[in-house]
Amino acid sequence: MSTHSESASSLRRHWASTSARRKDGYRHAAVLAAVTIGFVLLGKAVLWPLDTALALLPVSAPVTVDSFLLAGSAVLGVVRPTQDVPLTLVEIDDRLYAEWGRPCVTPRDQLARLIALVAAQHPKAIVVDINLDCTATATSCPTGGGCDLGAFFSAYSGPPLVLVRGMYMETSPNAEPKVRASRTAYEDAVASNPNILWAHTMYLTDGDGTVRRWRDAWEACTDSGTETVLAVPIRVTAALTGQGSIAQAPPRTGQCTFTAQTSPQHLLILGAPIIGEAQLNSSGPRVLPARHLLDPERSIERSGYFSLDGRVVIIGATHAASGDVWRTPIGLMPGIELIAHTLRFSPTQIALPPGSVGYSKPITLVAFWTLAALAFLLRPGLVVLLAAVLAFVAIFVATGVYGRFDIFESLALSLWIFIEFAVALAFWELFREVGVYRKWRTLRVLLAKRIRSDDPETK
Secondary structure, rough: HHHHHHHHHHHHHHHHHHHHHHHHHHHHHHHHHHHHHHHHHHHHHHHHHHHHHHHHHOOOOOOOOHHHHHHHHHHHHHHOHHOOOOOOEEEEHHHHHHHHOOOOOOOHHHHHHHHHHHHHHOOOOEEEEEOOOOOOOOOOOOOOOOOHHHHHHOOOOOOEEEEEEEEEOOOOOOOOOOOOOOOOOOOHHHHHOOOOEEOOOOOOOOOOEEEEEEEEEEEEOOOOOOEEEEEHHHHHHHHHHOOOHHHHHOOOOOOOHHHHHOOOOEEOOOOOOOOOOOOOOOOOOOEHHHHHHHHHHHHHOOOOOOOOOOOOEEEOOOOOOOOOOOEOOOEEEEEHHHHHHHOHHHHHHOOOOOOOOOOOOOHHHHHHHHHHHHHHHHHHHHHHHHHHHHHHHHHHHHHHOOOOHHHHHHHHHHHHHHHHHHHHHHHHHHHHHHOHHHHHHHHHHHHHHHHHHOOOHHH
């Protein structure tokens, strides 16, 4: 009799355990299906609940999707250092800006002089990140007509000179935003000189205002139709490699709306901060104050570490009045530093296999489902830890060895979708354990009874 009772009790426990396991599986599958459908329909926007929760924390989250993007950047810098473009940033800082009298527009005579001094040191290419849309008078007109920047551009015969074209989004009521390119007073001079080219630095920002991508080209509206403006990295890479095919503009569609843009996008690769840091490593990016070049008494500093020979030089403003500041995953940075980070690995990025830009939904889903299956067998917290380690290993292989940023970003995204999945499961389990629904149902019943007892018509 005792043996029969123990056997029956064991069967009941086994049945209860199996039933609970089955309910866990149903709950697991329901959340998995909801997150999967959300990702298929919304893409990265499915992370909105998790992003919102992290934003409410009193301190910044120690690990974010951005941290994985930065990890890929570091991997690329370690594994492929020989493809690092030699860069020097010539900055117009607050001190020089004050010496110029804090003008609203960069003095054109000083800009022409600065470009000429840089070109005389035989760099591979020069990028001028100065807004040329506005006309400006010179601070002091040098002998020889140097005030006329247009004449300077017409006569320029130095290394490839890339000028940044002003680009902006034009919005109007009940119409889709359009990309528009500005015009300057130097169009004819630039068009007559094959050594000078226009390029854009219009980066792509996410919903939180952070720059994470750049585009090969924008088809922008002009007064006479549309114009295709290539990115600075495309122009410079073509000049460095001699591959003119890189700089071939995609066919125009005649559409300049934001959604009509079809050129490839690339992840923004970020290394260590450049501006404001001690950059004494001869193999890394260098910073040279523009005032040193303009000061004839500092000619000795135009050699050695400060030599521009064989380097790509970016001229731009870092003073506070320039307003040229971008929000990136590693914080705010001046425009010329953002260009430097983009240029540094552009030959590697542009040479990536077709289709390796951005995340891949199939890869993301397979990785997410794999993590979800492991979470059903193991504890979700342990799966997150293992997934983080494996993701960094996969990032090293995918990014550093094969240059596949689609795999790299897909793995990072799948890990964060799984974290959101695990949090949803945890909240469901919490509500089940504390019996929130049952308690709320009981409370509603009691309230209904109290209302009926207080109602005179029911007495």
